Amino acid sequence: MRGVQETVLYEEAMDLKFLDEVYGIPGGDKIKDCIQCGTCSGSCPVSWAMEETPRQIFAMIRAGMRDKVLDSLTIWTCASCYQCAERCPQEIKITDIMYMLKRMAIREDRRRSRKARALSECFVNVVNRYGRNRETELMARFALITDPLGSVALAPVGMNLFTRGRLPLGGGKVRDIEGLRKIVAKAQELGGE
Amino acid sequence: MRYSYYPGCSMDATGKQYGESIDAVAKALAVELIELDDWNCCGATAYMNVNEVLSFCLSARNLALVGDTGNGRTLVTACSACYTNLRKTEAYLAQFPEIKDKVGQALAEANMKYEGGVATKHFLQVLVEDVGLERIKASVKHPLTGLRVAPYYGCQIVRPYGIEDDADNPMMMEHFLEALGATPTQYAMKVMCCGGSLMGTREEVALRLCHNLLLCAQEAKADCIAVACPLCQMNLDAYQVAINKKYGTNFSLPIVYFTQLAGLAFGLKSDELGMQRCIVPATQIAARYA
Numbered sequence: 001m002r003g004v005q006e007t008v009l010y011e012e013a014m015d016l017k018f019l020d021e022v023y024g025i026p027g028g029d030k031i032k033d034c035i036q037c038g039t040c041s042g043s044c045p046v047s048w049a050m051e052e053t054p055r056q057i058f059a060m061i062r063a064g065m066r067d068k069v070l071d072s073l074t075i076w077t078c079a080s081c082y083q084c085a086e087r088c089p090q091e092i093k094i095t096d097i098m099y100m101l102k103r104m105a106i107r108e109d110r111r112r113s114r115k116a117r118a119l120s121e122c123f124v125n126v127v128n129r130y131g132r133n134r135e136t137e138l139m140a141r142f143a144l145i146t147d148p149l150g151s152v153a154l155a156p157v158g159m160n161l162f163t164r165g166r167l168p169l170g171g172g173k174v175r176d177i178e179g180l181r182k183i184v185a186k187a188q189e190l191g192g193e
Numbered sequence: 194m195r196y197s198y199y200p201g202c203s204m205d206a207t208g209k210q211y212g213e214s215i216d217a218v219a220k221a222l223a224v225e226l227i228e229l230d231d232w233n234c235c236g237a238t239a240y241m242n243v244n245e246v247l248s249f250c251l252s253a254r255n256l257a258l259v260g261d262t263g264n265g266r267t268l269v270t271a272c273s274a275c276y277t278n279l280r281k282t283e284a285y286l287a288q289f290p291e292i293k294d295k296v297g298q299a300l301a302e303a304n305m306k307y308e309g310g311v312a313t314k315h316f317l318q319v320l321v322e323d324v325g326l327e328r329i330k331a332s333v334k335h336p337l338t339g340l341r342v343a344p345y346y347g348c349q350i351v352r353p354y355g356i357e358d359d360a361d362n363p364m365m366m367e368h369f370l371e372a373l374g375a376t377p378t379q380y381a382m383k384v385m386c387c388g389g390s391l392m393g394t395r396e397e398v399a400l401r402l403c404h405n406l407l408l409c410a411q412e413a414k415a416d417c418i419a420v421a422c423p424l425c426q427m428n429l430d431a432y433q434v435a436i437n438k439k440y441g442t443n444f445s446l447p448i449v450y451f452t453q454l455a456g457l458a459f460g461l462k463s464d465e466l467g468m469q470r471c472i473v474p475a476t477q478i479a480a481r482y483a
Contacts, residue, residue: 081386082352123239179303
């Protein structure tokens with residue numbers, strides 16, 4: 001019934017520019033072809049853990065419900081498995097739109113974006129330093145930032161990996177790291193969507 | 194047979210036994226995998242959360258490096274995230290001129306350029322399509338007779354940028370396992386997602402997905418699950434203890450790479466294939482077919 005209650009939306013609460021923002025990613029305008037069939041929600045392996053299903057999110061985007069969408073736990077539940085995009089009869093790039101919503105929420109520092117933001121930032125920092133992801137360093141940094149006490153619970157996993165030689169200290173580095181950093185800087189300047 | 198090879202970041206760390214068994218199997222089949230010189234991280238799913246163009250630039254740099262090597266225009270990788278990012282980048286550069294333009298400008302900063310045309314193949318495809326099942330069969334010294342294997346493709350390699358196989362019911366891994374003499378089980382969850390990096394950000398969701406996968410494999414009376422992605426392997430293997438604790442189950446299903454099984458069938462040593470690196474013990478499978 002939650003969905004039914006939420007359908008009342010006054011015009012002044014709508015952000016009609018929201019849809020234009022979604023149009024901004026390559027292929028983003030396909031969202032106008034959504035027929036609300038629910039194939040995405042039915043295919044999604046994690047829709048049970050979402051607040052709104054993908055189908056509902058798409059209706060909300062088109063209704064200009066910007067804050068509700070960007071504050072929804074739904075976008076942080078998407079595992080990027082592409083099952084929805086594979087099956088969408090209208091060929092909407094659903095996974096990529098989810099990625100875009102995540103980027104918007106992170107940029108706006110939305111309250112539920114913090115953990116995923118922390119993971120992305122740790123990842124980007126490690127890769128900017130070495131050009132490669134040193135998994136041991138990534139896991140350690142992420143655990144320290146998000147949950148220093150909880151990382152004790154993660155310790156057995158780390159220890160099991162470590163004793164089997166699967167969490168090495170150190171790791172590879174890109175030789176032309178300066179070149180890579182220039183590429184990264186330019187890409188960030190040019191930006192996406 | 195010679196290819197440029199993009200190992201990706203996991204092969205030296207959490208996926209070490211994957212890297213080891215790929216090297217051993219490639220050598221046994223005389224497939225030359227030449228590591229792409231100075232490759233960089235593909236950005237996994239994390240970079241897409243930051244900047245789409247940046248994510249494409251990371252893969253475009255790797256694709257550009259293929260151009261100079263003289264090892265052909267095929268890039269081989271065995272990690273699902275790397276594979277998807279490389280293929281997706283190739284597709285976007287061809288489809289969207291504005292992406293191509295931005296990526297081109299960024300690569301130019303490092304005096305690099307990429308004009309397209311590199312085909313990325315998963316190592317499973319190399320074995321099935323290029324080496325061929327006949328040669329695989331001919332290389333088997335210890336057929337994996339009686340070994341029931343749940344083939345697990347995971348998500349990304351069978352999705353829009355993935356292998357040319359049925360998205361809902363791919364059979365490539367089954368055919369490969371049969372060639373090794375093993376018995377692939379009927380397994381409804383074979384393309385269901387393991388949760389990927391949700392294990393770090395929403396652990397309870399990923400644990401449930403992995404629990405369901407293990408349950409389904411166990412019900413199919415599988416002796417082990419065969420995987421083709423380092424993240425699937427880690428989630429199912431390293432977190433199996435946590436899953437048992439949370440759900441009161443007692444799963445003890447080894448999570449092995451398809452390359453480890455191939456190596457065993459080819460008569461390679463357990464250590465060479467990193468069997469001892471699996472957290473849920475897999476060495477008894479190795480002992481059975483030594």
